[in-house]
Amino acid sequence: MKLKGKTVIITGGAQGIGAATARRFADEGALVLIGDMNQDAGLAAVAEMRKEKGRIVHFHQLNVTDKASIKTFIDHALTLFNGRIDVLINNAGITRDNFLSKMPEEDYDAVMNVNAKGPFLMMRALAPPMKQQEGGGAIINISSIVARMGNKGQVNYIASKSAVEGMTRAVALEYAPTVRINAIAPGFIETSMTAGIPEEVTKKFFARIPLGRFGKPDEIADAALYLATASYMTGHVLCVNGGMHLA
Numbered sequence: 001m002k003l004k005g006k007t008v009i010i011t012g013g014a015q016g017i018g019a020a021t022a023r024r025f026a027d028e029g030a031l032v033l034i035g036d037m038n039q040d041a042g043l044a045a046v047a048e049m050r051k052e053k054g055r056i057v058h059f060h061q062l063n064v065t066d067k068a069s070i071k072t073f074i075d076h077a078l079t080l081f082n083g084r085i086d087v088l089i090n091n092a093g094i095t096r097d098n099f100l101s102k103m104p105e106e107d108y109d110a111v112m113n114v115n116a117k118g119p120f121l122m123m124r125a126l127a128p129p130m131k132q133q134e135g136g137g138a139i140i141n142i143s144s145i146v147a148r149m150g151n152k153g154q155v156n157y158i159a160s161k162s163a164v165e166g167m168t169r170a171v172a173l174e175y176a177p178t179v180r181i182n183a184i185a186p187g188f189i190e191t192s193m194t195a196g197i198p199e200e201v202t203k204k205f206f207a208r209i210p211l212g213r214f215g216k217p218d219e220i221a222d223a224a225l226y227l228a229t230a231s232y233m234t235g236h237v238l239c240v241n242g243g244m245h246l247a
């Protein structure tokens with residue numbers, strides 16, 4: 001029960017890494033609110049999580065690119081959690097892959113809006129009140145291994161995740177010592193985001209991953225749990241990628 005009574009909001013938590021993190025945090029005693037665009041998937045995820053007795057998990061629809069939606073979501077969270085949010089996890093993310101010469105400007109904007117501007121808007125709304133509250137707070141931003149590694153066909157996604165890592169450092173300096181801001185850079189993780197990768201390409205990736213497989217969402221949830229409680233860490237990017245950064 002490392003997070004007993006702590007209040008946590010997780011964007012994009014209806015499935016994948018966000019849902020695994022919500023489940024993990026609730027198992028550690030946290031009160032969790034998931035925000036996601038996909039209401040059906042979010043409500044289904046929460047219903048499934050609540051089957052395990054004692055888990056406190058809620059859902060409210062959220063579009064991280066829309067300031068009005070963010071305000072409604074945060075107002076709901078503050079009512080639900082008696083005015084206090086201890087941990088924010090900026091996890092919502094999308095891909096719109098294409099090579100540079102073929103990438104429509106709308107796909108660049110869409111990915112930057114969700115993956116980079118979303119965390120900016122969420123942090124701008126929540127870091128100041130976290131700073132004011134007794135005990136401060138923690139923010140965890142989800143980046144990606146490709147922010148440092150590069151990857152063909154992902155110029156928009158890599159730009160967005162590089163922005164996330166830069167913002168993590170900037171905001172960590174602005175909000176120290178009361179609010180800690182860290183990031184996780186996952187390698188390839190088994191979620192809907194990687195489900196469409198053709199088998200032959202997956203095999204090539206496995207050859208470049210010393211641990212020989214894609215990661216599980218639970219393995220990123222472990223890292224998030226660590227950062228939520230890592231009291232002497234801020235401005236750090238934790239790489240969780242099966243050793244792929246060595247290849």
Ligand SMILES: NC(=O)c1ccc[n+]([C@@H]2O[C@H](COP(=O)([O-])OP(=O)(O)OC[C@H]3O[C@@H](n4cnc5c(N)ncnc54)[C@H](O)[C@@H]3O)[C@@H](O)[C@H]2O)c1
Nearest residue numbers: 012016017036037063064091092093144186188189191193
């Ligand atoms: N799966 C991987 O291999 C991998 C690797 C590195 C980083 N990541 C990052 O991890 C995070 C989670 O990815 P995942 O693999 O679980 O993906 P996923 O597609 O399974 O889940 C992403 C969730 O974000 C939600 N979402 C999308 N746009 C939104 C918006 N505007 N507002 C609110 N919610 C929105 C989706 O509805 C979905 O539930 C993302 O930031 C992703 O970039 C994933």
